[in-house]
Amino acid sequence: xxTTNEPLSVERMPGAPxxxxxxxxxxxxxxxxxxxxxxxxxxxxxxxxRLMDIIEAxxxxxxxxxxxxxxxxxxxxxxxVRGGELPQVSGKLGVTxxxxxxxxxxxxxxxxxxxxxxxxxxIGSEMILACDMRFASKExxxxxxxxxxxxxxPGGGAAEYLPALSGYARAMEIAxxxxxxxxxxxxxxxxxxxxxxxxxxxxYVDNLATRISGFELPALQATKQTMLKRIGGGPNPFEIQESxxxxxELYQRPEAQAxxxxxxxxxxxxxxxxxxxxxxxxxxxxxx
Amino acid sequence: xxTTNEPLSVERMPGAPxxxxxxxxxxxxxxxxxxxxxxxxxxxxxxxxRLMDIIEAxxxxxxxxxxxxxxxxxxxxxxxVRGGELPQVSGKLGVTxxxxxxxxxxxxxxxxxxxxxxxxxxIGSEMILACDMRFASKExxxxxxxxxxxxxxPGGGAAEYLPALSGYARAMEIAxxxxxxxxxxxxxxxxxxxxxxxxxxxxYVDNLATRISGFELPALQATKQTMLKRIGGGPNPFEIQESxxxxxELYQRPEAQAxxxxxxxxxxxxxxxxxxxxxxxxxxxxxx
Amino acid sequence: xxTTNEPLSVERMPGAPxxxxxxxxxxxxxxxxxxxxxxxxxxxxxxxxRLMDIIEAxxxxxxxxxxxxxxxxxxxxxxxVRGGELPQVSGKLGVTxxxxxxxxxxxxxxxxxxxxxxxxxxIGSEMILACDMRFASKExxxxxxxxxxxxxxPGGGAAEYLPALSGYARAMEIAxxxxxxxxxxxxxxxxxxxxxxxxxxxxYVDNLATRISGFELPALQATKQTMLKRIGGGPNPFEIQESxxxxxELYQRPEAQAxxxxxxxxxxxxxxxxxxxxxxxxxxxxxx
Numbered sequence: 001x002x003t004t005n006e007p008l009s010v011e012r013m014p015g016a017p018x019x020x021x022x023x024x025x026x027x028x029x030x031x032x033x034x035x036x037x038x039x040x041x042x043x044x045x046x047x048x049x050r051l052m053d054i055i056e057a058x059x060x061x062x063x064x065x066x067x068x069x070x071x072x073x074x075x076x077x078x079x080x081v082r083g084g085e086l087p088q089v090s091g092k093l094g095v096t097x098x099x100x101x102x103x104x105x106x107x108x109x110x111x112x113x114x115x116x117x118x119x120x121x122x123i124g125s126e127m128i129l130a131c132d133m134r135f136a137s138k139e140x141x142x143x144x145x146x147x148x149x150x151x152x153x154p155g156g157g158a159a160e161y162l163p164a165l166s167g168y169a170r171a172m173e174i175a176x177x178x179x180x181x182x183x184x185x186x187x188x189x190x191x192x193x194x195x196x197x198x199x200x201x202x203x204y205v206d207n208l209a210t211r212i213s214g215f216e217l218p219a220l221q222a223t224k225q226t227m228l229k230r231i232g233g234g235p236n237p238f239e240i241q242e243s244x245x246x247x248x249e250l251y252q253r254p255e256a257q258a259x260x261x262x263x264x265x266x267x268x269x270x271x272x273x274x275x276x277x278x279x280x281x282x283x284x285x286x287x288x
Numbered sequence: 289x290x291t292t293n294e295p296l297s298v299e300r301m302p303g304a305p306x307x308x309x310x311x312x313x314x315x316x317x318x319x320x321x322x323x324x325x326x327x328x329x330x331x332x333x334x335x336x337x338r339l340m341d342i343i344e345a346x347x348x349x350x351x352x353x354x355x356x357x358x359x360x361x362x363x364x365x366x367x368x369v370r371g372g373e374l375p376q377v378s379g380k381l382g383v384t385x386x387x388x389x390x391x392x393x394x395x396x397x398x399x400x401x402x403x404x405x406x407x408x409x410x411i412g413s414e415m416i417l418a419c420d421m422r423f424a425s426k427e428x429x430x431x432x433x434x435x436x437x438x439x440x441x442p443g444g445g446a447a448e449y450l451p452a453l454s455g456y457a458r459a460m461e462i463a464x465x466x467x468x469x470x471x472x473x474x475x476x477x478x479x480x481x482x483x484x485x486x487x488x489x490x491x492y493v494d495n496l497a498t499r500i501s502g503f504e505l506p507a508l509q510a511t512k513q514t515m516l517k518r519i520g521g522g523p524n525p526f527e528i529q530e531s532x533x534x535x536x537e538l539y540q541r542p543e544a545q546a547x548x549x550x551x552x553x554x555x556x557x558x559x560x561x562x563x564x565x566x567x568x569x570x571x572x573x574x575x576x
Numbered sequence: 577x578x579t580t581n582e583p584l585s586v587e588r589m590p591g592a593p594x595x596x597x598x599x600x601x602x603x604x605x606x607x608x609x610x611x612x613x614x615x616x617x618x619x620x621x622x623x624x625x626r627l628m629d630i631i632e633a634x635x636x637x638x639x640x641x642x643x644x645x646x647x648x649x650x651x652x653x654x655x656x657v658r659g660g661e662l663p664q665v666s667g668k669l670g671v672t673x674x675x676x677x678x679x680x681x682x683x684x685x686x687x688x689x690x691x692x693x694x695x696x697x698x699i700g701s702e703m704i705l706a707c708d709m710r711f712a713s714k715e716x717x718x719x720x721x722x723x724x725x726x727x728x729x730p731g732g733g734a735a736e737y738l739p740a741l742s743g744y745a746r747a748m749e750i751a752x753x754x755x756x757x758x759x760x761x762x763x764x765x766x767x768x769x770x771x772x773x774x775x776x777x778x779x780y781v782d783n784l785a786t787r788i789s790g791f792e793l794p795a796l797q798a799t800k801q802t803m804l805k806r807i808g809g810g811p812n813p814f815e816i817q818e819s820x821x822x823x824x825e826l827y828q829r830p831e832a833q834a835x836x837x838x839x840x841x842x843x844x845x846x847x848x849x850x851x852x853x854x855x856x857x858x859x860x861x862x863x864x
Contacts, residue, residue: 148504153511167452168522173481176420176508176511255504255506283499287501
């Protein structure tokens, strides 16, 4: 098996901005495709939830790689316009749909790897943090938790995942600075496993995923279970829910709505320089 | 607001070696100024405690930057000559004054950032570790926990803060090796967020602090509260107190007093080559 | 005292592949010497257990450095052929012999430092992880947890030590990727304290160990005790035992036995290209 070979199948999930490529029965690729800037909206969250249903029911799958069609945006951020459409209770734990998705990626019996090109901010960063591993392009990846700059807080897992990986001080710099970071700094801070030059990134990840897909499932599962147990299970979904509730509490304040309205006026949620250099624009908005 | 603009006020705290510069109502700078080598003595600890009273009572302040007038010594170390003057019970928790100060910096509603040039050792390192973030000059900063070389242990927070940031192995290397480390290694070990060239350091920190000062207080506070909660509140002041008690227990032994007496003979606590290269001199003392 | 001076004594432990060099009463070196590839077999594990008896009974020793005669293999891995000879209950805790050894190195009153040249895989990595600190040669050290590639899991401490040092994501990459890593990546991931050029490695470690050997024992012990307490004691031996039991459960499956048989056919456990590039060969075996 080799990712340069013809895949078994390439299919778009009906009604969802996700393309599922089956390189083999044990190695799938899930490609995010929500033009123009890969916003994480209701269709993508619902699609990821259905994906987890499929993955959890599959008995041969060992490893899944997440990437994006758009090389400028892995995931821009949460779709604040359509965010209200997301189900408030979803899945077996009685949590909101995103918290259910995040928790199921993290605890899946399969190994998950994110490959990042382009901007990955807010809920996009929280999605890759729920994966077992993350690798990014040195030239093209940009990382940000910009919520505080919009009067909000990182409420979809970052407060739970990041401090354990980067330490409290670097998680605070990321969160309260609300600025964009390079892949090199993301690597230094443990936000990602490693940054590779764009030309080397796919070779590393494809080789890693291909190895994993050839190893024995009982060994992979026992290892992941043991590692998860040793970190106390990882983030507690009810703690992520608590942060998420705080996010929506801050979101409903007139001050946050006013900030978001100003951002919408200058191109937020569209293919624009504002989205491209969002960290910069938030600084300008805050300090002028 | 910009740090190149005229500040609102620059005032020395009465009776304390601290200069408070108010860049704006929401961004203050606190500059340590205890010549000749910025020893952390009773006046500085008491001044920092009064500073925390002021900060906790202020409703507009969002971010505070700690730096030093002396570019060779951010804080040399604890003043062992005058250390006995420090109050043994101070503040609401019934802990000693330094433990109260450290705990209140860590849990303050404002964001704290340390900018380090020069030597920062012992209690100086413990002061910057209590801050939310730390940045240092590549050319000029020197980091050390040299207590073990004096027959003591790092007892003012290092044992509580460092392992969570650097991991146990690197915290042990720092503590039992009792030697000086460069800013580059301090960054590698997570002791600081990042090392910058001296020419770039202020620009990075001023931009970061200015951004924070322009963001919304409810967003900043919810983020800090959530992050602190997710790391279990951070170091427990009663554990720091326990380490501090152990420090004074070791300090009272004749062996430690003899080591300190030898150090005093060669220039300890004065502007001297001994203070400049203290890690080196402790090695010489231990191995001759 | 200086490591370039004549040591007090150099002795091979009777019946064990260990050479004990006493540089001074307070600084010993333990050199692993089990030709041709430093397999960790019953004699080495039993020797290390006896070493811990000696160390725990000594009242002057402060620091111990572990290294290897063989510059290509610090420790290749667990001897799967003779592994069955290891006592199942050993030491005061009622755990298996390896878990007893690992736990006693970690909790010893002396400071332990590993200096790594050559390959260190599986139980070898778990031995250095039980030490207080680890330093390696940039040119010559190779790190691997290849158990998953053999249908097993890292069961002698890696699942307990690694995530706390490297974070969950990098521990997972190491464990489920089952590939070899350079010293540079091992440093980046916190697997080791630091990688040095081969020419600088011994100077750094000898200076560090010599300093420690000259510092006061009460200060060293209070520091190690406090640091250990602050990380919750470090890995729980009964959790390592649980992982170890899982290792042997997976080991007994016919699938794992078949993989090991294939490896034995191509030179596993001998001085061979298979051992030299074991990570590579496991990938080939898994993906062909």
